[in-house]
Amino acid sequence: MFIKKIRSLLLAVCATAILVGCNLEYFADAKLNDFVWKPSLAIPIGELSYSVQDLFDELSEAGVDIGQNSDNIVMLTYEAQLQSQSATGFLTLANQSFGQSVDAGLNINAQGFSSLHDYNEVFVFDLAATQNEEYDSVNFSGGNIDILMSSELDAEVAYTLTLNSLVTNETHQPLVVSGILDPSNTSVNFTDVLNKYLGDFSKDANANAVRNKIVVELDYQVRVSPTSVIQLTDGVSFSMTLSNPEFDLVYGYVGERKLDVNFELLNLDFFDSFREGTISFAEPRFSFVFDNSFGFPLGVSFNEIAAITQQGQIIPLTGSAATTPGIVNGPQVDAIGTNVNTTLDLNSTNSNLPELISSMPKKVIIEVNTEANPASAPAQYNFVDAGSELNVGVRLELPMIVNINGLVSRQNVDFDVADDLDQAKELTLRLIAENNLPLGGEIELVFKDENNNTVYTVSERALFDGAPVGSDGRTTQATTKIVDIHFADADIRLLENATSIDVVTRMTTTGASSDEIVKFFSDYNLTVKLAVQADIELTSND
16 A cells, blocks of 8 residues: 555655765865864755555555546456366367168079169267267367278178268268278278368258267168179178367357366465554455356356465355356357356455455465356357357456554665764654545654664654545545654664664554544545754864
């Protein structure tokens, strides 16, 4: 928050005061008697003015965006991306193997003449699925098809194998494999790449609408010679394999299957500097932003969301948001390649989010379950494009509508001005704060040496007072506070040994003790006028 700004302000002023001195090079060659000069210099240094957004600016180092909402209240926003789910990681086509043997039903023993026997067979096979998905069609992008045709007949066999469920992309006609088998060449193998074909699994042998069906038609003619010997169980067979199939586009129904959004730990580093006191956010909002290009709806369950405090305490999410699944929509089939954005919010009305965030957590545990086609979602025709993705982001919005009570920040900064202190005998730093923020601040400075031992302490004192708040939630008038920080000669000698300063700042909002909630509007300002008085002793030997 504005702690670092105030710290920097003080240190800059202190350094300015300490460095007050005179340039005596003009007198380097002058022959004068020794003298002692003890001037007292009162120097107005200037005026510093900070808006609320200026005071919060350094939080951006921890990834916080500082802006304002539509009501001109300062808003802290923290965003992060969770794991994405790709199409190839979500859906894998199974290898397919199927085939059939058929008997010709001929009983011939060298009948002494030639004869022809025609056959027509239609076979329907079930497409193998990995998780009960049901396919209408698949645009293949990779993989292979292998067909083996075999004959046991002591005769020539002319065959035509028609795969009604594999349509060539060029001709839009079914894949047809034909050839001739005979006793000297009893089998033949056909191999091709699958990306030449569209898989149409939406019709049965009678062209009725179905899913997951592969229809194969076998026409063959047995050409019996005068010397052929054929038994009743002799026949022909075929087998087919679709190996390593990949897809560009799948239509049908993918089932009620889960998408993988892994366990995440979200770091909230901007709370790290606070160790004492409390800050309560009245209206935090934790948004899950789903960017979905899968062609189906998703059910979202917040399986585990919990805050881990600085002390290691775990505070779980409770409320209706923790128990009621949300719905994430997907694009319709006429909008393939587009995204649908859905935001699911956790807030003070559906969860204990204010408790979680007001604990100033170090981390937030996030585990989200997503399931395709939940029963609670409207029915939708499914598709999966090779480029389909589910991207999940989180956005934490913290409007500065808060109660702050004794919130303490401790920072350590370098302090290396010992060589500039030898002429300073007394220093008084005056700060005049004009403040219309509903926030008061106290500060303590602990000067330490290189061994981390305390050499001097500026005890805790009020730096500025919180402004009173009216019935409309805005402050009614600015407060004025005058603070003098005095360093005597003995104090300055101690400061010469200091190498760092522990800056301890304690903040409290107006009415904090009575649980009053205040608002930080973006037009609020804190103005600090600065002046220093320095007593310096110079001699002609300096």
